[in-house]
Amino acid sequence: MSHAELHLARAWRMTRGAGWGWRCGAIVIAALVCLPIGSLVWIAAQGSPDLWPHLLEHVLPRTVTVTIVMLLGVGVLAAAIGTISAWLVTAYDFPGRGVLAWALLLPLAVPTYIVAYAYLDILHPVGAVQDAIRWLLGYSSPREFRLPDVRSLPGCILLLGFVLYPYVYLTARAMFLTQAASLIEVARTLGASRAGVFWRVALPLARPAIALGVSLALMEALNDIGASEFLGVQTMTVSVYTSWISRADLPGAAQIALIMLLIVVALIVVERHARRNQRYAVAAQRSRLLPPVRLKGREAAVAFTLCSLPILMGFIVPATYLTLEAIKRYRFAAISSQIVRETLNTVMVSAIATLVVLACGLTVAYAARLRDRKSSRFVARAATLGYATPGTVLALGLLAPVGLVDHWISDTLKNWFNVTVGLAILGSGGALIYAYAARFMAIAAGGIEAGFNRISPSLDQAARTLGTTASGVFRRVHLPLAKPAIAAAGLLVFVDCMKELPATLLLRPLNFETLATHLYGEAARGTYEEASIAALIIVVIGILPVILLARVGETARRGN
Amino acid sequence: MQSFAKTFARNMLGGIALALMGSISAAGAAEVNLYTTREPGLIQPLLDAFTKSSGVKVNTIFLKAGLAERVATEGDKSPADILMTVDIGNLIDLADRGLTQPVHSEPLAATIPAQLRDSKGNWFALSLRARTVYAAKDLPFNSFNYEDLADPKWKGKVCIRSGQHPYNVGLIAAYIAHYGEAQAETWLKGLKANLARKAGGGDREVARDIKGGLCEIGVANSYYVGLMRSGKGGPDQEAWAKAIKMILPTFKNGGTHVNVSGGAVAKHAPNKADAVKLLEYLVSPDAQKIYAEGNFEYPVNAKAHVSPLIGEYGTLKPDTIDLAKIASFRKKASELAEKVGFDN
Numbered sequence: 054m055s056h057a058e059l060h061l062a063r064a065w066r067m068t069r070g071a072g073w074g075w076r077c078g079a080i081v082i083a084a085l086v087c088l089p090i091g092s093l094v095w096i097a098a099q100g101s102p103d104l105w106p107h108l109l110e111h112v113l114p115r116t117v118t119v120t121i122v123m124l125l126g127v128g129v130l131a132a133a134i135g136t137i138s139a140w141l142v143t144a145y146d147f148p149g150r151g152v153l154a155w156a157l158l159l160p161l162a163v164p165t166y167i168v169a170y171a172y173l174d175i176l177h178p179v180g181a182v183q184d185a186i187r188w189l190l191g192y193s194s195p196r197e198f199r200l201p202d203v204r205s206l207p208g209c210i211l212l213l214g215f216v217l218y219p220y221v222y223l224t225a226r227a228m229f230l231t232q233a234a235s236l237i238e239v240a241r242t243l244g245a246s247r248a249g250v251f252w253r254v255a256l257p258l259a260r261p262a263i264a265l266g267v268s269l270a271l272m273e274a275l276n277d278i279g280a281s282e283f284l285g286v287q288t289m290t291v292s293v294y295t296s297w298i299s300r301a302d303l304p305g306a307a308q309i310a311l312i313m314l315l316i317v318v319a320l321i322v323v324e325r326h327a328r329r330n331q332r333y334a335v336a337a338q339r340s341r342l343l344p345p346v347r348l349k350g351r352e353a354a355v356a357f358t359l360c361s362l363p364i365l366m367g368f369i370v371p372a373t374y375l376t377l378e379a380i381k382r383y384r385f386a387a388i389s390s391q392i393v394r395e396t397l398n399t400v401m402v403s404a405i406a407t408l409v410v411l412a413c414g415l416t417v418a419y420a421a422r423l424r425d426r427k428s429s430r431f432v433a434r435a436a437t438l439g440y441a442t443p444g445t446v447l448a449l450g451l452l453a454p455v456g457l458v459d460h461w462i463s464d465t466l467k468n469w470f471n472v473t474v475g476l477a478i479l480g481s482g483g484a485l486i487y488a489y490a491a492r493f494m495a496i497a498a499g500g501i502e503a504g505f506n507r508i509s510p511s512l513d514q515a516a517r518t519l520g521t522t523a524s525g526v527f528r529r530v531h532l533p534l535a536k537p538a539i540a541a542a543g544l545l546v547f548v549d550c551m552k553e554l555p556a557t558l559l560l561r562p563l564n565f566e567t568l569a570t571h572l573y574g575e576a577a578r579g580t581y582e583e584a585s586i587a588a589l590i591i592v593v594i595g596i597l598p599v600i601l602l603a604r605v606g607e608t609a610r611r612g613n
Numbered sequence: 614m615q616s617f618a619k620t621f622a623r624n625m626l627g628g629i630a631l632a633l634m635g636s637i638s639a640a641g642a643a644e645v646n647l648y649t650t651r652e653p654g655l656i657q658p659l660l661d662a663f664t665k666s667s668g669v670k671v672n673t674i675f676l677k678a679g680l681a682e683r684v685a686t687e688g689d690k691s692p693a694d695i696l697m698t699v700d701i702g703n704l705i706d707l708a709d710r711g712l713t714q715p716v717h718s719e720p721l722a723a724t725i726p727a728q729l730r731d732s733k734g735n736w737f738a739l740s741l742r743a744r745t746v747y748a749a750k751d752l753p754f755n756s757f758n759y760e761d762l763a764d765p766k767w768k769g770k771v772c773i774r775s776g777q778h779p780y781n782v783g784l785i786a787a788y789i790a791h792y793g794e795a796q797a798e799t800w801l802k803g804l805k806a807n808l809a810r811k812a813g814g815g816d817r818e819v820a821r822d823i824k825g826g827l828c829e830i831g832v833a834n835s836y837y838v839g840l841m842r843s844g845k846g847g848p849d850q851e852a853w854a855k856a857i858k859m860i861l862p863t864f865k866n867g868g869t870h871v872n873v874s875g876g877a878v879a880k881h882a883p884n885k886a887d888a889v890k891l892l893e894y895l896v897s898p899d900a901q902k903i904y905a906e907g908n909f910e911y912p913v914n915a916k917a918h919v920s921p922l923i924g925e926y927g928t929l930k931p932d933t934i935d936l937a938k939i940a941s942f943r944k945k946a947s948e949l950a951e952k953v954g955f956d957n
Contacts, residue, residue, distance in 0.1 A: 111954075178810075178822070179826075179827060196826055196827065282775075285811055287957065298678050299777050299779070299782050300944045300948070303682065452683060452686040460690060558675075559679045559683060563672040564672045566653075574675050
């Protein structure tokens with residue numbers, strides 16, 4: 054064996070053996086994310102099965118059906134809107150495309166509960182819009198004629214679909230832009246029809262991306278409590294709340310929540326199993342740019358309409374409503390002085406949480422890449438379970454372990470150093486960061502993993518063979534190459550943290566308000582008008598990262 | 614991207630520093646820590662007035678659900694001094710879970726009627742709100758029985774919020790306390806059959822929907838009438854209030870169903886003396902006046918008077934059934950609402 058061969062062999066051994074630091078890190082992170090869920094299991098076990106006869110007879114048949122129909126509806130709607138709009142702005146060129154490409158992300162900036170409230174008020178049977186319709190049709194009272202109630206399952210599906218589709222748009226577009234581009238071009242060159250290119254090449258290639266986007270949207274929909282409560286839709290999440298709040302039966306609530314979690318996990322497993330034998334990696338590092346086909350006349354108008362409708366429904370209407378309400382409120386009573394501080398608080402916690410989530414997400418995704426085995430994939434999946442749990446339920450599960458650690462820290466410092474501290478994690482907002490991280494890890498890990506997947510493993514091997522350590526490869530190969538994916542994941546997490554309400558409400562320290570909690574406080578006492586200013590600020594601050602997010606996409610398009 | 618990252622880093626360091634400062638409470642100045650499910654906007658004027666008169670600073674956290682869980686987790690390290698809720702059920706839960714401590718205070722005992730406080734001093738009601746009926750202004754009656762909400766003559770004419778809302782759970786629980794579970798179920802089914810629209814929305818929507826002609830009567834809390842009439846909610850709501858009159862309904866064999874907002878001293882309160890002081894302040898005539906005139910609630914202190922915006926609809930005669938007894942039927946009431954599919 055020559056010297057060079059020996060060197061190579063050693064390098065390969067290193068490749069396979071090293072990176073244990075990353076793996077340990079990933080395992081710790083996954084364990085921390087699963088800790089609140091473990092604590093929920095413990096809470097659920099404290100309860101009795103007494104409530105199940107009642108639930109099985111009167112509650113679950115309905116709530117399970119409603120939940121399934123809602124998820125199917127939102128899934129189909131979000132997948133259709135997200136994929137079609139992403140395909141149109143990527144594969145075709147038409148007037149307005151440049152603006153639409155980033156504006157399609159704008160609904161991300163509006164929390165679902167705000168959209169629900171806005172539409173309820175706009176379309177209220179006793180409101181200006183319906184009054185105008187009745188006037189046009191010649192009716193005089195809502196008893197004679199009114200539109201179907203928004204407070205219904207179809208209403209809920211429509212609203213959530215039009216707000217949550219950007220998750221699909223984002224992932225599908227990234228796929229169309231980068232990986233699929235060269236194959237799509239080949240198909241075009243070979244004379245495939247437009248429809249053929251979409252159905253037979255682009256769509257199958259984008260399937261993992263669409264599946265990721267849809268699963269994010271569905272988990273948002275499933276765990277949503279604000280919008281479903283406003284819209285009077287009896288999902289299982291609402292049952293969890295009813296058991297906990299109306300009946301003070303926390304173990305019962307935990308039992309229902311865990312069953313929901315099981316269903317989600319089963320769905321994810323089935324989806325992954327269905328495409329287990331498919332590989333999507335493309336060897337080329339920089340796929341060629343996909344040259345858009347120019348549309349003219351009626352075709353361009355149709356494309357423009359199809360892409361602007363979701364923006365109109367998911368952003369322009371609710372944002373305009375909020376602006377008008379905020380102006381009305383501002384004239385009526387001045388702006389609250391605390392709102393500046395609340396804005397700072399919101400941005401600060403969201404930023405810290407985003408950094409934590411990114412660091413953890415990178416660790417988990419890279420550890421999975423270092424050792425592409427069942428065990429490390431399992432760890433990576435486990436680290437994303439938090440997203441499959443409703444925010445309040447996760448926060449409740451987190452309370453007990455965090456409380457234990459807080460007590461331990463406090464007692465230790467007292468015994469050893471005679472220093473008195475309060476609750477170090479709960480009292481400092483640390484619990485809040487923990488909750489955000491556990492909850493939104495799925496977004497970061499998923500996005501980063503997708504970014505890593507676009508980097509051919511041959512690059513890792515080459516770098517490792519040249520003697521670089523696992524961490525060196527990470528720093529010098531993956532970090533720079535996956536930068537757009539990491540930035541996109543970070544921005545998405547930031548916006549989600551800003552909108553987060555239930556965990557924030559339960560875990561924040563004394564005297565600490567964010568825009569979302571302020572909004573909720575006002576909404577809880579029915580002074581929605583006052584809340585409109587805070588809601589508008591959430592949306593406005595959310596727009597900035599959303600626009601950055603679109604720019605990240607454009608950078609990727611130009612091939613950095 | 615570089616400067617963006619720098620800003621992030623700076624914010625993060627600043628955040629940690631702030632957080633640490635927050636966790637080590639400033640010694641010296643007197644403080645009271647308040648955990649409340651009461652919306653901050655409603656009690657802030659009261660707390661500001663207390664700080665002004667006593668010099669004691671009040672730190673607050675507004676929690677909706679999970680107040681009990683949080684305090685229980687914090688255990689003996691909890692900074693919580695006072696726990697406040699807007700539902701008698703939640704208040705009694707806190708006491709039942711051992712999160713409160715008995716307080717013996719002459720002013721509290723002397724001011725609050727016995728049925729509105731725990732005999733051992735674990736909780737105290739601070740204000741009252743009635744579950745009333747809003748009716749279209751031109752309807753020819755000024756009294757109403759809760760039982761009649763199920764009368765078929767109101768078919769398609771009644772508006773109400775979700776049956777799982779604590780205010781409605783309380784009302785159903787009161788019905789069970791009066792008539793037992795079976796009769797309550799019949800009543801609730803009848804009420805459900807009378808609904809003009811799906812149960813949902815807020816209490817003020819009842820007024821809005823009556824104004825729009827969607828329904829003729831509805832069930833809602835008393836103080837919203839004051840809030841709407843006062844103009845505090847803006848001109849739209851003032852118009853809604855003009856379309857209705859508030860009726861204080863009664864049970865045929867009792868009075869009007871009331872709920873309370875109340876407070877308790879936390880078991881491990883680090884500032885117990887000041888916490889009691891705050892409770893005593895809250896039932897003083899000055900504070901009760903703020904409850905009555907700012908929030909349009911019924912005061913518990915006989916020396917304070919309800920706002921005329923509410924008072925002109927009649928004198929409140931609260932139901933005599935023990936609040937704790939009603940609270941004990943809450944779970945049954947919530948299950949009943951599910952059983953009859955009230956929100957479906």
